[in-house]
Amino acid sequence: MSVPDISTREIVMRVFVTGASGWIGSAAVDELIAAGHEVTGLARSSASAEALRAKGAHVLRGDLDDLDALRTGADAAAAVLHLANKHDFTDPAVSNSAERTAVQAFGAALAGSGRPFLLAAGVAGLTEGRPATEVDPSPFHGPDSPRGGAENLALEFVERGVHTVSLRFAPTVHGAGDHGFVAHLTAIARRKGVAGYPGDGTNRWSAVHRSDAARLVVASLAKAPAGTLVHAVAEEGVPTRTIAEAIGRAHDLPVRSIAREEVAGHFGWIGAFFGMDLSASSSRTRELLGWTPTGPTLVEDIDAGGYPG
Ligand SMILES: NC(=O)c1ccc[n+]([C@@H]2O[C@H](COP(=O)([O-])OP(=O)(O)OC[C@H]3O[C@@H](n4cnc5c(N)ncnc54)[C@H](OP(=O)(O)O)[C@@H]3O)[C@@H](O)[C@H]2O)c1
Numbered sequence: 526m527s528v529p530d531i532s533t534r535e536i537v538m539r540v541f542v543t544g545a546s547g548w549i550g551s552a553a554v555d556e557l558i559a560a561g562h563e564v565t566g567l568a569r570s571s572a573s574a575e576a577l578r579a580k581g582a583h584v585l586r587g588d589l590d591d592l593d594a595l596r597t598g599a600d601a602a603a604a605v606l607h608l609a610n611k612h613d614f615t616d617p618a619v620s621n622s623a624e625r626t627a628v629q630a631f632g633a634a635l636a637g638s639g640r641p642f643l644l645a646a647g648v649a650g651l652t653e654g655r656p657a658t659e660v661d662p663s664p665f666h667g668p669d670s671p672r673g674g675a676e677n678l679a680l681e682f683v684e685r686g687v688h689t690v691s692l693r694f695a696p697t698v699h700g701a702g703d704h705g706f707v708a709h710l711t712a713i714a715r716r717k718g719v720a721g722y723p724g725d726g727t728n729r730w731s732a733v734h735r736s737d738a739a740r741l742v743v744a745s746l747a748k749a750p751a752g753t754l755v756h757a758v759a760e761e762g763v764p765t766r767t768i769a770e771a772i773g774r775a776h777d778l779p780v781r782s783i784a785r786e787e788v789a790g791h792f793g794w795i796g797a798f799f800g801m802d803l804s805a806s807s808s809r810t811r812e813l814l815g816w817t818p819t820g821p822t823l824v825e826d827i828d829a830g831g832y833p834g
Pocket of ligand 1: 543544545546547548549550567568569570573587588589590608609610611612645646647694695696697698699705706
């Protein structure tokens, strides 16, 4: 009887994780540990360090701006999963610059090693008028572009022997306890006494449950070829009006259209995202990685009280 070959990446690995204490990162760490991987998480606070140790992960204390810490983490690992982000949405240049600098440091540390480098990305701005797919390249290059052009920068490292995989997450990675975009929209709705949607509310947001996103991270680490653009997307597009209606239902608030010219004033910084069509498909990802999302939908999570506001 012949023994089937296995890819070396199906063997357990030492994985260095930035953002390991975050919404996606903490779920990904759980999945990595459950799959037998040894995790070291970057932690900038005692609270984050303690939470990681409690899960059985190792801790490397440091900040995203501490490039020596990033290099130390990468040097000691067989793979890097980069999920940290400063998320300064009122001054995106701060987050974008830190993101680009961190990705540059990881690229230099991993060059020539063939080791996996998985980094977080998004689906915003990839296409107009149709859902983004895994073959749509990011149009963002350079430090002044969204996320500092980090996806394209990281993909350039493939030629230098880095096994880059971009994890493009839907704009809402949802679930109970989420403090991301939908939580922010809920807080705005409660504060303003109305669950608003932009214009006619037909622009759509893709969505994925956190548990499905975390399983996809582990599958990507094991199986995604270098240069793969992975779409962490379970629902291709939920109309923004449907999202507002669910928030209104959950909080007993009226639901109404916000005129396009009032979107920025009403929603603040998140208006730029809520006004966009952020639909995306994941059919190639599902086929390539054998990934099938099974978690609740976004509306099911909102209806279940996952967004107390
Ligand atoms: N959640 C979504 O819906 C979504 C959608 C699309 C893309 N993404 C991307 O996916 C990635 C993970 O998102 P998330 O929702 O898990 O984010 P999150 O919950 O806000 O977590 C951010 C993580 O980054 C860490 N961090 C922030 N500033 C840092 C700094 N200066 N030094 C070191 N660590 C720092 C945080 O550490 P502390 O615990 O110490 O604060 C935390 O672990 C991000 O790149 C995000 O932009 C997320």
